[in-house]
């Protein structure tokens with residue numbers, strides 16, 4: 001199969017570096033370009049430098065030039081950056097894999113609109129294990145639909161800027177959907193003061209931030225006399241990177257459409 005040429009946004013970021021390392025080891029992928037924001041101290045440096053490899057690809061600051069050299073954008077930056085890069089990908093007719101989290105409703109709608117013209121994988125977590133957990137949660141929620149309080153607890157490193165994590169929110173959506181609830185109406189984000197007793201239909205979210213925690217997620221189903229916890233713990237960012245490259249290969253040859261990792265993994 002022809003290798004997929006990828007352009008990696010946010011090349012010097014935690015995920016950007018991991019994606020570059022993974023792309024350089026993957027025979028089905030060509031690192032066509034890596035880019036960062038204008039003014040970044042990393043512009044002009046070899047993209048493989050941080051992985052200890054000479055890639056021959058310099059980090060550039062011109063997203064359009066980077067995308068022109070590629071088949072697929074891979075973007076783990078911030079919502080405003082991603083939407084800018086996605087608009088360029090749309091103009092140039094390139095595919096996009098988006099891992100960025102923290103979008104508001106308008107941002108999500110903009111991603112969906114772009115997918116009318118180009119193929120897009122948009123997922124808050126690219127790791128295979130987390131996507132397996134989404135399915136386990138569906139099953140658990142259907143069985144534990146009476147008498148169990150649902151709480152989503154997540155922990156991440158001190159540098160993370162959005163909360164709850166995109167993964168925690170998706171876990172809440174999966175459980176809410178399985179229980180026939182509307183997450184927007186039933187979510188409780190943190191508690192403080194005299195809150196009163198817990199309302200049965202709510203889904204609670206708790207966020208921990210500290211140190212270098214890569215990403216831990218637990219969904220707790222708490223009943224009277226027993227508790228069930230479904231937990232995923234990330235020990236490395238590599239599973240996110242490998243899932244993203246799998247997503248880039250999945251998009252090859254597709255003309256348009258909005259997909260997530262459940263599609264990529266054939267779990268629908």
Ligand SMILES: NC(=O)C1=CN([C@@H]2O[C@H](COP(=O)(O)OP(=O)(O)OC[C@H]3O[C@@H](n4cnc5c(N)ncnc54)[C@H](OP(=O)(O)O)[C@@H]3O)[C@@H](O)[C@H]2O)C=CC1
Nearest residue numbers: 010012013014015076077078081099100101124125126240
């Ligand atoms: N879907 C998934 O599987 C995963 C998703 N994520 C998500 O990916 C995103 C990035 O995470 P992480 O790599 O840890 O973050 P980092 O802060 O380490 O990296 C972000 C990168 O994006 C760049 N950037 C920031 N803002 C903009 C902008 N407005 N325009 C262009 N580039 C920008 C940064 O450049 P600069 O340094 O100049 O600011 C940096 O290179 C987050 O939303 C996170 O939640 C993370 C892991 C897995």
Ligand SMILES: O=C(O)C1=N[C@H](C(=O)O)C[C@H](O)C1
Nearest residue numbers: 101124125160165166167215
């Ligand atoms: O910012 C991170 O690090 C992560 N973000 C994603 C999220 O918000 O769910 C995925 C993973 O948990 C790591």
